[in-house]
Amino acid sequence: MTLNGGGVEPPRRATGLSELDRVCGGGLVPGSALLVGGDPGIGKSTLLLQAVAALATGGARCAYVSGEEAVDQVRLRARRLGLSNSPVMLATATDLRDIVASLEGPQAPDVVVIDSIQTMFVDSLDSAPGTVAQVRACAQELIRLAKRRGFVLLLVGHVTKEGVIAGPRVLEHMVDTVLYFEGDRGHQFRILRAVKNRFGATDEIGVFEMTDVGLVEVANPSALFLAERRGNVAGSCVFAGIEGTRPMLVEIQALVAPSAMGTPRRAVVGWDTGRLSMVLAVLDARCGLALSGNDVYLNVAGGLRIGEPAADLAVAAALVSSATGQPMAADTVVFGEVGLSGEVRAVSQPDQRVKEAAKLGFAQAVVPRRKAKTPLAAAPLTVRAVGHLQDVVALFQGGRSERAT
Ligand SMILES: Nc1ncnc2c1ncn2[C@@H]1O[C@H](COP(=O)(O)OP(=O)(O)OP(=O)(O)O)[C@@H](O)[C@H]1O
Ligand SMILES: [Mg+2]
Incomplete structure (x- = not known):
């Protein structure tokens, strides 16, 4: 095998949120894993729900797996954001075996959101969800599946007081792209920043404004x-x-x-x-x-x-x-x-x-x-x-x- 040949630029899936697409290097790459970290309540779930809703409306098969909120809670958010009619498959689950089993089904989804990786667990390990061993094992399994079936895996990761994604640093090594969603609670601005990206530049930022109808892209941040x-x-x-x-x-x-x-x-x-x-x-x-x-x-x-x-x-x-x-x-x-x-x-x-x-x-x-x-x-x-x-x-x-x- 040589470096030259075969492979072309990875096809990308634009989410329609152009700020998100730009930070990812021009859209989501099938088979890749992306980790979104951020402080509690900063808007991670909102961002990813908006992204998959837009993708699903565009015809992609999208699944949103929530381990943190009940289905009704997610639906409520979707209604508030005006996304109720998007054909996103919604599930609440924390047992990785169940999740993998449904993702293994005949029709693989194109995009999968796991909100959050810290709530997932594999029952072969004794340790509690959120521990280093669990986070690593769950991420590994999901990433392997994403590569094999060619879907985009979007993982939500919590951030510790020190500002790093909770769980092992190794999580950042395992995924292809790490994005941080940051912002000041006192401000309505939210900044999406790539800190690692195997498919694009890492100094790119996306600017959003948090409003009561969700995150709105800011096309002209200077103003x-x-x-x-x-x-x-x-x-x-x-x-x-x-x-x-x-x-x-x-x-x-x-x-x-x-x-x-x-x-x-x-x-x-x-x-x-x-x-x-x-x-x-x-x-x-x-x-x-x-x-x-x-x-x-x-x-x-x-x-x-x-x-x-x-x-x-x-x-x-x-x-x-x-x-x-x-x-x-x-x-x-x-x-x-x-x-x-x-x-x-x-x-x-x-x-x-x-x-x-x-x-x-x-x-x-x-x-x-x-x-x-x-x-x-x-x-x-x-x-x-x-x-x-x-x-x-x-x-x-x-x-x-x-x-x-
Ligand atoms: N009814 C509402 N009207 C306006 N803004 C709201 C409303 N409900 C929530 N929000 C905004 O959405 C934010 C929460 O967003 P979201 O749940 O996506 O954050 P998160 O990062 O997923 O949080 P967590 O770490 O708890 O999962 C709140 O901080 C608030 O700014
Ligand atoms: Mg959330």
Whole structure:
């Protein structure tokens, strides 16, 4: 056998929830196993019920096996979501032997949801459902069956306090795709994130809004994340980020306040604490801004978690803005990585970021200076290229005030 030959791109089954399809790499792959993890009540069952309902309406044979809720409960949810008429086969079962027996039937389903893997058990093992041995044995059996019969297996997995999928880590190794459904209970946004994918990229996210009729896809997350922003407030800066293949604008909020304590407080929501310390240290050491004795709070508005170093510059701008009490011009976006000597480093896909900002009505962008001669492709807004963090600090020391009016 060789690597070259036979196999073609796996055919994919689009669910019709385009955010879900994109996170999976373009749809569900038959014979593959997908694990969806998330905090209690975040909306895992809702998401998968909506997905199979859409698939079933499109003609796929779908089965939803619930080990957590009674049939009536699932039906009630389906009614609330307006999905009662979808021909999804519904079952409540926790004994894996029963489930396997019905999936072995003459007509194999195309898509099977197991909600959740922690409630399933095989009677050959003594341990209780949810234990490492049970979770592993059940998953193994189901995955083997999915591969053999070619159906898509969607497993729901609970998340422990530490934020990992309960049960063995090995569960994540066994499946082809691991998705995390996250979000803040206080916000209606839900983010679906691929942390492992054998059939696609893993940095892709899908954005949903939880409403009383279920999860609604958010086609334009930037507009949503910026919806509650108030212009001309010191300490606020809009970051032009990239999540997966998609540009996404988010507001970064900083509050720098004199500390009443010997050890100043640092609180960060949605970003990395270590990275914040670094930006503060660079502002201290390279720009002469003595911020490290202050309490510093940083928040990424809307409940998004940013992992990109490209947010450094926007964080720095928000910090300086708060410290100086000078608002950043409300029509400005910022992106760039900051190095330890205060240099502003180039980041990936600047054109896409600028384009998204222009699309949303922003008029200026503060971006890293480029070494290459290629300017930003036909920049649709005013671009201010900076080479050092000091240039950004200067925006708030006079250079800014006439522009901010
Ligand atoms: N009647 C309702 N009206 C509006 N929203 C509702 C209603 N009932 C439930 N919800 C929303 O659905 C969410 C629960 O969704 P779901 O049951 O899909 O979560 P889950 O992740 O499967 O939870 P669990 O871990 O308990 O299985 C609730 O947090 C709530 O936001
Ligand atoms: Mg559930």
